Amino acid sequence: MTPLKGPDGFNQFYSEMYGERWPALKEALLAPKKHVAILNPFSKFKFQSTPLHVSGISFEHDVRESFPQPEKTEAGYTNYYLMDAASILPVEAMDLHPGERVVDLCAAPGGKSFLMALKLKNQGLLVSNDRSAARRARIHRIFDDYIPKTEQKINTITSYDATKWSLYQKSNYDKVLLDAPCSSERHVLEDSKELSMWAPGRTKAIAITQFAMLASALDIIKVGGTIVYSTCALSKLENDGIIAKLYQKRAGRFELIHKEFSFGEPTEFGWQVLPDTTGWGPFYLAVVKRVR
Numbered sequence: 536m537t538p539l540k541g542p543d544g545f546n547q548f549y550s551e552m553y554g555e556r557w558p559a560l561k562e563a564l565l566a567p568k569k570h571v572a573i574l575n576p577f578s579k580f581k582f583q584s585t586p587l588h589v590s591g592i593s594f595e596h597d598v599r600e601s602f603p604q605p606e607k608t609e610a611g612y613t614n615y616y617l618m619d620a621a622s623i624l625p626v627e628a629m630d631l632h633p634g635e636r637v638v639d640l641c642a643a644p645g646g647k648s649f650l651m652a653l654k655l656k657n658q659g660l661l662v663s664n665d666r667s668a669a670r671r672a673r674i675h676r677i678f679d680d681y682i683p684k685t686e687q688k689i690n691t692i693t694s695y696d697a698t699k700w701s702l703y704q705k706s707n708y709d710k711v712l713l714d715a716p717c718s719s720e721r722h723v724l725e726d727s728k729e730l731s732m733w734a735p736g737r738t739k740a741i742a743i744t745q746f747a748m749l750a751s752a753l754d755i756i757k758v759g760g761t762i763v764y765s766t767c768a769l770s771k772l773e774n775d776g777i778i779a780k781l782y783q784k785r786a787g788r789f790e791l792i793h794k795e796f797s798f799g800e801p802t803e804f805g806w807q808v809l810p811d812t813t814g815w816g817p818f819y820l821a822v823v824k825r826v827r
């Protein structure tokens with residue numbers, strides 16, 4: 536039988552993957568998105584009311600149904616950065632320390648690079664890479680709007696193809712974030728044109744690129760260093776499926792580090808935040824430590 540495409544194919548594919556959970560998950564994906572505001576310490580802004588913290592997240596932040604658009608303060612820097620709370624978890628999972636050499640392989644628009652810059656405190660190296668010139672411009676804008684130039688001495692923005700990076704550099708970084716391009720089903724569901732073009736081959740094709748990026752990341756990290764692999768995909772092919780493939784193709788070269796967070800749920804190899812139970816995400820992450 537020819538696999539279904541478009542909205543019906545999408546429904547069939549994800550209901551087979553998530554079973555009875557799919558209707559609630561789909562409803563949650565279509566609900567208005569919540570944001571968390573990460574305080575920019577360089578702006579000297581203070582939240583007016585006591586911030587409602589999601590426990591276990593170390594950046595000073597506030598969670599509300601809606602926020603005014605971020606704006607510059609008298610100090611000259613933008614007051615906060617809005618993101619999905621689940622997007623903070625990969626940076627927490629990296630366990631960054633000032634002085635480390637870090638690369639954000641797929642960095643644009645740059646929210647996670649901004650958080651990493653706060654953790655590194657201008658000591659070590661932060662390479663924020665993205666292949667798209669238009670999207671790299673957004674990383675430049677975020678750095679300039681949020682961080683004083685004198686606090687950006689360790690920041691570099693590069694334009695390499697993450698799937699091929701290891702051809703040029705090996706064993707060079709302490710930590711890598713691979714926040715990979717993915718199926719982004721939430722956006723597909725919100726966009727009728729995208730949904731009409733959806734086909735099951737799409738997630739399989741993206742998974743091939745994601746694996747190439749992860750294999751490259753394993754070569755550029757030092758032995759003992761860690762990679763956080765993350766996506767905003769629902770498709771398991773792009774999440775645990777990528778780690779399963781790493782076990783097949785790179786056995787003996789890595790081990791997984793299991794992390795737990797205050798929201799979300801464990802998966803076979805990592806951690807997932809789904810909106811039906813948490814109101815955040817979708818988001819998936821796994822922590823890979825290079826051992827050889």
Ligand SMILES: C[S@@+](CC[C@H](N)C(=O)[O-])C[C@H]1O[C@@H](n2cnc3c(N)ncnc32)[C@H](O)[C@@H]1O
Binds near residue numbers: 645667
């Ligand atoms: C999920 S987004 C990253 C979001 C980002 N980490 C953040 O927090 O703002 C994935 C990014 O990967 C970039 N990308 C896609 N293919 C790439 C490749 N082969 N090499 C490097 N970057 C790539 C895209 O341009 C896109 O900006």
